[in-house]
Amino acid sequence: MAAPRALGSARGLRALSRPVFQLQSQSPSPSFPSPSLSRCFSGSVPCLHDANAPSPSDRASSAGAAGNKTTHFGYETVLESEKENRVAGVFHSVAESYDRMNDLMSFGWHRVWKDHFVASLAPGLSTSNPGQPQRILDVAGGTGDIAFRLVSAAHAASPNPKLHVTVSDINSSMLSVGRDRSLALPASHQACLSFLEANAERLPPQVQDNSLDLYTVVFGIRNFTNPLAALREAHRVLKPGGVFACLEFSKADKHPLFNYVYKRWSFGAIPLIGQLVAGDRDSYQYLVESIERFPSQEQFRDMILEAGFEVSGDGYEDLTGGVAAIHKGVKPLA
Amino acid sequence: MSPSRRFGTSLASQLLRTPLPPSTTRTAFGRHCYHSYDHPPAVAVSYGSTEQAILSAAYTHVPQHGFSQRALALGAEDAGYPTISASVLPDGAFSLIRYHLVTRREELSGKTKTIFGEKNLGAQQLSTAARVEQLTWERLLGNKDVVHRWQEALAIMAQPSYMPSSLKELSLLADDIWFLAGDTSVDPSWYTKRASLATIYASSELFMTTDKSEGFFETRDFLRRRLEEVKQMGSVVGSVSQWLGFTANAGINVLRNKGLRI
Numbered sequence: 001m002a003a004p005r006a007l008g009s010a011r012g013l014r015a016l017s018r019p020v021f022q023l024q025s026q027s028p029s030p031s032f033p034s035p036s037l038s039r040c041f042s043g044s045v046p047c048l049h050d051a052n053a054p055s056p057s058d059r060a061s062s063a064g065a066a067g068n069k070t071t072h073f074g075y076e077t078v079l080e081s082e083k084e085n086r087v088a089g090v091f092h093s094v095a096e097s098y099d100r101m102n103d104l105m106s107f108g109w110h111r112v113w114k115d116h117f118v119a120s121l122a123p124g125l126s127t128s129n130p131g132q133p134q135r136i137l138d139v140a141g142g143t144g145d146i147a148f149r150l151v152s153a154a155h156a157a158s159p160n161p162k163l164h165v166t167v168s169d170i171n172s173s174m175l176s177v178g179r180d181r182s183l184a185l186p187a188s189h190q191a192c193l194s195f196l197e198a199n200a201e202r203l204p205p206q207v208q209d210n211s212l213d214l215y216t217v218v219f220g221i222r223n224f225t226n227p228l229a230a231l232r233e234a235h236r237v238l239k240p241g242g243v244f245a246c247l248e249f250s251k252a253d254k255h256p257l258f259n260y261v262y263k264r265w266s267f268g269a270i271p272l273i274g275q276l277v278a279g280d281r282d283s284y285q286y287l288v289e290s291i292e293r294f295p296s297q298e299q300f301r302d303m304i305l306e307a308g309f310e311v312s313g314d315g316y317e318d319l320t321g322g323v324a325a326i327h328k329g330v331k332p333l334a
Numbered sequence: 335m336s337p338s339r340r341f342g343t344s345l346a347s348q349l350l351r352t353p354l355p356p357s358t359t360r361t362a363f364g365r366h367c368y369h370s371y372d373h374p375p376a377v378a379v380s381y382g383s384t385e386q387a388i389l390s391a392a393y394t395h396v397p398q399h400g401f402s403q404r405a406l407a408l409g410a411e412d413a414g415y416p417t418i419s420a421s422v423l424p425d426g427a428f429s430l431i432r433y434h435l436v437t438r439r440e441e442l443s444g445k446t447k448t449i450f451g452e453k454n455l456g457a458q459q460l461s462t463a464a465r466v467e468q469l470t471w472e473r474l475l476g477n478k479d480v481v482h483r484w485q486e487a488l489a490i491m492a493q494p495s496y497m498p499s500s501l502k503e504l505s506l507l508a509d510d511i512w513f514l515a516g517d518t519s520v521d522p523s524w525y526t527k528r529a530s531l532a533t534i535y536a537s538s539e540l541f542m543t544t545d546k547s548e549g550f551f552e553t554r555d556f557l558r559r560r561l562e563e564v565k566q567m568g569s570v571v572g573s574v575s576q577w578l579g580f581t582a583n584a585g586i587n588v589l590r591n592k593g594l595r596i
Contacts (some may be wrong), residue, residue: 027379127407132417189368213418241415243422310422312385316426330384333414 071225074289083225084199088171090283091142091223095173097278103269104277105284113319114145114218117247117326120317121214124154124161133162135212137237139200139230140175140220141167144181144193149318150216151189161192166207168196201229203237210239218247222294231307236332244309248300249291250318250325258321266291297325304329369513380436386422387413389433400483401430407476429497431487436502438476439510445472446514465515469560471554474542478550484543508532514595526568534560579592 038294069080078086094101102110126132134154138147147167169175179195198204200217201224217232224230234244252259266288274284295303301315309329317326346397381389392409399405406420406427449462449468460468479485491500508531517527537560542553590596 120424120426121418122403122407122426123418124416127404127411134416134418196525201488213416214421239416241410241419243418245421281514310384312382312423312429314424326424328424329420330415330419332384 006125022023028216052238072290072293074286074293080225084170085223086286087223088246090286091171092173093280094274094278094283095142095171095177098174098177099145101274101278101284104273109320111217112169113324116319117216117218117245118146118149120217120326121150121152121243121245122157123150124157124163124212126158128159130160131158131162133164135211136165136214136216137207139168139211139215139217140170140223141216142169142171142178142307143216144178146216146218147178148182148185149190151185151192154192160229163192164194165192166194166196168198168200168203168207169278170196170197170199179308198237200224201226201233203233207237209236210242213242214236214238215242215244219249221246222248222290227300228303228307231303231309235308235331240333242329242331244304244327244329246300246304246327247319247324248327249294250300250316251296251320252320252322253296254318255321258333262321262323295323297327298326300327306333342574358537368509380440381433384415384419385423385429388415389430390424391586392430393433393437393472396430396434396480396483401427401434401480401487403427406430418544424556425496428490428493428499431490431496432499432503434487435500435507436482438473438505439507441474441476443514462515462517463561463565466511466517466531467558469511469514470531470538470557473511473535474550474553474557476584477542479538481542484539488543504532511535520559530564534564 002117004018017294070077071080071083072078073083073086091098105111113331124131124134136147136150138150141147144167147165150165151163167175167178169178175195175197182190182193182195185193195205196206198207200220215238217230217234221227221230231244249328252262270288271281271285274287275281278284294300297314297316297318301311304311304315307329309332310327310332311327315327315329317328388406388410390409391412392406394412395405395408399408403426404421406423406429407417408418410420425432446469449472450465480487490496505528508528511531512527519527534557538553538557541556542550545553547553586596
């Protein structure tokens with residue numbers, strides 16, 4: 001447990017901050033989570049929280065400034081300026097247990113999704129030898145899951161791929177987990193990797209306009225304060241013909257019965273597993289709420305179109321009945 | 335520790351008691367699955383400009399490289415895109431197969447006039463059956479250039495994730511052929527006609543992949559024989575059902591004569 005702890009539970013912070021934020025706009029489900037549950041658990045488990053996150057009094061004062069735009073943080077409505085810190089708090093606290101938790105929550109199935117996602121992109125595929133160099137940016141790729149898969153897929157496709165993957169994450173804790181894990185890779189794979197701490201809504205100048213072949217973001221864009229800004233940024237840095245690819249939780253509404261079981265699992269079991277395994281209920285409560293708040297396949301596809309991409313067919317591919325979906329867009333040539 | 339006991343018993347109940355978000359169910363049927371003169375389908379845009387550019391360029395590489403990711407990558411490069419652009423197509427190699435199926439099928443309606451054009455003006459009208467045969471043969475010839483790669487394609491089409499859209503294309507093709515042949519039936523034979531034609535088309539296509547004859551004349555004979563069988567089968571089924579109907583009717587009348595209130 002390297003993550004620093006702050007006094008008081010995050011729930012306590014919410015209780016303090018909620019009345020202030022409700023002035024800004026209506027919270028969609030103020031009764032959530034149910035009072036009986038919080039009585040059961042809130043006393044027994046100390047919640048992790050990032051020490052860098054602003055104290056309740058800071059929040060109250062910053063919320064007092066009128067005219068600030070709000071966004072959602074799970075089921076809560078918070079200021080846009082606030083969300084970044086709150087998400088940072090979540091991921092600082094789950095970084096260590098992130099991969100173990102993913103296995104438990106999805107029965108290991110997230111690996112199948114990620115493998116399929118990477119295979120469908122065919123990174124490093126070239127029609128000539130030596131091929132054209134490829135530059136890839138893996139946004140919100142902290143622990144390196146996707147970047148490592150991209151690199152190894154490229155090495156499987158050709159013996160000496162001219163490929164460079166930049167792993168970018170806003171969160172230094174996640175990034176350092178990825179950096180540590182990358183040391184176990186073969187040297188040829190490590191040579192293709194670099195790490196960058198950056199906000200995907202405002203990429204730093206070293207990521208130039210029209211410079212990337214592929215932009216991936218896997219289970220990340222849900223947490224962005226302004227996903228559309230990130231999409232526009234992706235459009236800016238991709239080459240004409242470059243591909244935006246996103247794997248994200250989505251809606252399983254097409255299969256009502258399955259959806260019911262899935263929602264039972266995610267709202268009932270996932271926060272519980274988070275509490276038992278990672279000792280952090282609130283972060284995982286946020287996780288499932290943020291999945292629920294994320295736009296549907298069609299809405300997100302329309303956002304991708306709005307950012308200037310072209311899509312193929314429906315523009316998305318459902319995985320496991322829509323629990324997750326792959327969205328792809330291509331930046332037009334002209 | 336008393337809290338831990340309480341904790342244990344609450345696990346199961348918690349799983350079931352957690353409130354769920356209001357779920358929305360969608361029931362949207364986009365377009366109807368038959369041809370309608372009164373409600374023509376909205377102008378179907380099969381492909382966007384980028385996919386069209388990549389797929390049509392990639393299609394020219396199919397005879398050499400098969401329905402493969404490599405053909406797609408070559409196509410993307412020919413069309414002036416980076417190699418990676420091909421990966422925007424959601425189904426990889428299957429996208430190329432579907433492109434073949436869709437374009438060949440759509441071509442058929444354009445060809446109808448040239449196939450039947452002159453004959454229609456003359457006195458002798460082709461029968462619907464003959465038109466169906468003609469159109470099916472025309473569609474089979476659409477596979478001519480890629481027939482040596484078609485077994486690979488069939489293997490990909492048979493994969494569980496692609497099966498539904500492959501079958502959908504097949505049913506659309508059968509529907510198109512009957513429609514273009516001028517069939518206007520609105521009875522249950524609407525279904526049997528399409529089902530039998532789809533079966534015949536699929537088996538002829540498979541036959542064609544191993545056909546080495548000049549101009550695929552063996553495939554043509556195969557197709558003729560299958561269609562003839564169905565015709566005979568249809569007339570047998572028709573006669574049998576007519577006989578059954580007559581006998582049942584007569585039986586009921588006999589019973590009524592005996593004083594039964596039916």
